[in-house]
Amino acid sequence: MSTNKKEAFTQEEQELAELAKALAHPARIAILKELARRNVCICGEIVEVLPLAQSTVSQHLKELQQAGLIKGSVDGVKSCYCINYEAFKRFEGILEKFFRITENSQGCC
Amino acid sequence: MSTNKKEAFTQEEQELAELAKALAHPARIAILKELARRNVCICGEIVEVLPLAQSTVSQHLKELQQAGLIKGSVDGVKSCYCINYEAFKRFEGILEKFFRITENSQGCC
DNA sequence: CCCTTTCATCGTTTTTTTACGATAAATTTT
């Protein structure tokens, strides 16, 4: 990104992009909010609460888990998910750093 | 999102999702960083610096502009973009509020 | 005036995302 083109994007840029992508759908935001609201983990209750099919919700949960923002565990026949607090802290840190960069610039348009 | 299903997602959820989507690509993050780095607005210099075709960069700029995160103006034959500081402030606020919600939950997995 | 530069837009292709129903595996319940 500095002089020669060709070298793709930095690790940081990619990590931030991936985390942002996890938030880039209202359903996933709603899921995260719901997980946070009930401090006891939930599972198919999320399906009850969202206007989406069970398989679709399951998919969103998987994406959130792959992004690291939530943790999951199996409890009998049920599945239990919850906020990954550490991941959110890290996410916050990365964002804060990014926003700080944008603060130094005094737009001209 | 509360009881009856059907009612789609809230305004807030959608706004956050849209802003997050704007960050959900490393090229757009790189563009924002570049705009912030040069406090003088730039334009096709961004193309020089990214490993993407001019038309692709133009597209990313348009998306960032539509998300409100950057402002653009025409200067002769050149185009000039810069960080929209107020929008970033607002974005930060929305995120902060969202992260606060997640902080109250003590995961159980 | 032509020629060049700069950039947005169009048309297109490829890839990714979103969504759903169907199915299957694992557990409970009965």
Place this chain on the structure above:
DNA sequence: AAAATTTATCGTAAAAAAACGATGAAAGGG
């Protein structure tokens, strides 16, 4: 043991995103 519940995964369809080259419009320079 059979039936029902819960959930992940598969297959697929439709929509959106990403990327590129080509084209065209506007402005500047010669």
